Amino acid sequence: MGHLTDELLHGRAWLFGDDISTDHIAPGRLFHLRTNMPELAKHVLEDARPEFAAEMRPGDFVVGGRNFGLGSSREHAPRIIKLAGAGAVLAQSFARIFFRNSINVGLPVLQCDTSGIGELDELQVDLEAGEVRDLTTGAVIPFVPLPPVMVTILNDGGLVAHVKKHGGFALPGGPEA
Amino acid sequence: MTSPLTLAEKLLAAHAGLDTVVTGQIVVCDVDVAIAQDGTGPLAIQQIEELGAGKVRAPECVFFIDHAAPAPRSELANAQKTIRAFCAASGATLSDVEMGVCHQRVAESYAKPGDLVIGADSHTCMAGALGAFATGMGSTDVAVGMASGKTWLRVPETFRIEVEGAFADGVEAKDLMLTLIGQLGADGATYKALEFGGPGIDAMPMPGRLTLSNMAVEAGAKCGLMPSDETTRAFLATLGREEAWRPLTADAGAAYERVVTFDLESIVPTVAKPHTVDNTATAAELEGTKVDQVLIGTCTNGRLEDLRSAARVLRGRRRAPGTRLIVTPASQATARAAAAEGLFDVFWDAGAVITNPGCGACVGIHEGILADGEVCVSTANRNFHGRMGNPEAFIYLGSPATAAASAVAGEITDPRELL
Numbered sequence: 001m002g003h004l005t006d007e008l009l010h011g012r013a014w015l016f017g018d019d020i021s022t023d024h025i026a027p028g029r030l031f032h033l034r035t036n037m038p039e040l041a042k043h044v045l046e047d048a049r050p051e052f053a054a055e056m057r058p059g060d061f062v063v064g065g066r067n068f069g070l071g072s073s074r075e076h077a078p079r080i081i082k083l084a085g086a087g088a089v090l091a092q093s094f095a096r097i098f099f100r101n102s103i104n105v106g107l108p109v110l111q112c113d114t115s116g117i118g119e120l121d122e123l124q125v126d127l128e129a130g131e132v133r134d135l136t137t138g139a140v141i142p143f144v145p146l147p148p149v150m151v152t153i154l155n156d157g158g159l160v161a162h163v164k165k166h167g168g169f170a171l172p173g174g175p176e177a
Numbered sequence: 178m179t180s181p182l183t184l185a186e187k188l189l190a191a192h193a194g195l196d197t198v199v200t201g202q203i204v205v206c207d208v209d210v211a212i213a214q215d216g217t218g219p220l221a222i223q224q225i226e227e228l229g230a231g232k233v234r235a236p237e238c239v240f241f242i243d244h245a246a247p248a249p250r251s252e253l254a255n256a257q258k259t260i261r262a263f264c265a266a267s268g269a270t271l272s273d274v275e276m277g278v279c280h281q282r283v284a285e286s287y288a289k290p291g292d293l294v295i296g297a298d299s300h301t302c303m304a305g306a307l308g309a310f311a312t313g314m315g316s317t318d319v320a321v322g323m324a325s326g327k328t329w330l331r332v333p334e335t336f337r338i339e340v341e342g343a344f345a346d347g348v349e350a351k352d353l354m355l356t357l358i359g360q361l362g363a364d365g366a367t368y369k370a371l372e373f374g375g376p377g378i379d380a381m382p383m384p385g386r387l388t389l390s391n392m393a394v395e396a397g398a399k400c401g402l403m404p405s406d407e408t409t410r411a412f413l414a415t416l417g418r419e420e421a422w423r424p425l426t427a428d429a430g431a432a433y434e435r436v437v438t439f440d441l442e443s444i445v446p447t448v449a450k451p452h453t454v455d456n457t458a459t460a461a462e463l464e465g466t467k468v469d470q471v472l473i474g475t476c477t478n479g480r481l482e483d484l485r486s487a488a489r490v491l492r493g494r495r496r497a498p499g500t501r502l503i504v505t506p507a508s509q510a511t512a513r514a515a516a517a518e519g520l521f522d523v524f525w526d527a528g529a530v531i532t533n534p535g536c537g538a539c540v541g542i543h544e545g546i547l548a549d550g551e552v553c554v555s556t557a558n559r560n561f562h563g564r565m566g567n568p569e570a571f572i573y574l575g576s577p578a579t580a581a582a583s584a585v586a587g588e589i590t591d592p593r594e595l596l
């Protein structure tokens with residue numbers, strides 16, 4: 001994969017199951033808070049784990065199962081996960097729009113085998129090496145490299161920054177490597 | 178000579194200015210229609226301003242105020258005020274609170290066969306029923322699409338959904354789509370294009386096709402494409418837009434990652450149980466499930482033909498005493514036609530509440546939030562935990578006929594028992 005960042009992310013794992021929808025992350029009953037994202041972030045993932053927003057520490061990871069982020073296109077979902085201070089989302093698989101939105105807003109989304117990660121395990125994510133180290137169990141879990149087009153957008157600081165920097169799209173074309 | 182193309186490949190090649198494309202290729206495409214709604218629009222506007230763009234460049238940029246219409250609280254009224262002001266200043270089109278759900282309005286007034294449509298709403302894929310490459314994205318992607326007139330896309334692999342035969346009486350497109358999603362799984366088509374075709378689709382009227390395309394995203398798909406044929410032409414002609422028609426089919430011999438075949442004769446009334454759309458059962462299997470509220474409407478099933486299907490079951494009957502019935506037409510045009518043919522009287526006589534055209538109770542903002550422990554049968558496309566405003570409630574999805582029959586019986590009911 002292309003160079004992402006030398007930074008090592010470090011935090012604890014919060015486990016969520018399969019099929020965590022954008023309704024779990026940013027529910028419609030809080031629709032009126034979409035123009036007040038710091039307030040909305042206090043409710044992040046409330047309908048999946050009500051204690052998460054209050055008890056997570058900056059840098060902690062959201063760890064899901066299959067099809068994380070399915071449902072609505074609301075970009076507020078990855079934005080408030082980031083705003084709440086999560087370091088990244090790790091999941092077995094991601095829904096398409098959530099994945100694309102996350103890259104656009106600069107939230108690392110890493111597809112990997114999360115099945116062996118335990119609740120509140122200490123994790124270290126090495127974006128450059130492409131692996132998650134579970135310091136509690138000693139396991140090293142590789143993640144699927146991001147497509148080059150996503151790496152380009154993430155490295156430019158998100159989609160708006162990419163377009164401003166290049167005066168339009170400047171994406172690696174061609175079939176995905 | 179280039180190799181035969183699927184509908185998705187054909188549409189993306191045309192918008193990228195290329196003769197051909199291959200799956201997995203990243204293409205930058207010209208956008209024809211870009212939309213946002215009152216939930217995603219304010220953030221899109223903020224991003225357009227961040228880009229330094231005061232005007233919008235894509236040929237058709239439309240903001241719909243449909244999710245909370247009219248505004249149920251001051252924060253939302255303020256967000257809608259921002260949208261109205263932006264439209265006035267930027268040249269974008271405004272579809273205000275009385276007009277209805279974005280996707281229905283896009284099908285009625287904006288999308289054309291052959292178009293590329295992007296929308297900050299996941300069910301933007303509904304316009305695929307007109308033969309447009311239509312897909313949902315976030316506010317930032319749509320902001321860039323509006324401001325620059327371009328977007329990037331990965332050319333998807335295609336699943337061909339081959340449909341044969343005809344529905345039995347009382348069985349509808351919704352039942353087919355729930356059956357398909359139950360088989361594929363909620364992530365079974367992630368990143369793929371669904372392409373519908375075959376004699377069962379050729380014979381299917383536009384409303385059914387719109388329901389199928391609408392729910393493509395519920396299997397994870399990027400788009401749900403239909404050919405553009407005489408049915409498409411007739412649909413556009415009814416709306417006074419026949420000149421927007423052009424024929425469109427996939428090339429014979431195009432390469433599909435997977436082909437799934439359905440015989441419509443074998444489809445029965447089908448329901449998705451809480452809390453995922455792929456958690457399906459037949460309506461008959463769920464009989465005895467008590468129902469507190471029924472919602473007939475939304476972009477999935479709020480069209481005139483859907484209201485007719487519900488009215489056919491409700492005519493001369495009343496809702497069960499313990500079951501509320503809410504009817505929300507998808508658009509003003511739908512509501513006007515339904516009222517003109519007397520359907521509103523059928524609904525009122527049956528004990529229904531008829532709400533303003535729009536999203537209504539679908540997404541948990543207003544007009545029908547469920548109480549703790551309550552069960553709703555809805556004609557919408559999603560039954561996620563918390564979707565209708567209360568994570569302690571339970572949502573079942575079905576066709577308009579199934580929803581109407583369940584309102585009459587007060588429990589989940591196979592509509593064929595009431596026809």
Ligand code: SF4
Nearest residue numbers: 278475476536539540
């Ligand atoms: S009716 Fe429901 S699914 Fe359709 S656009 Fe509105 S909120 Fe979304």
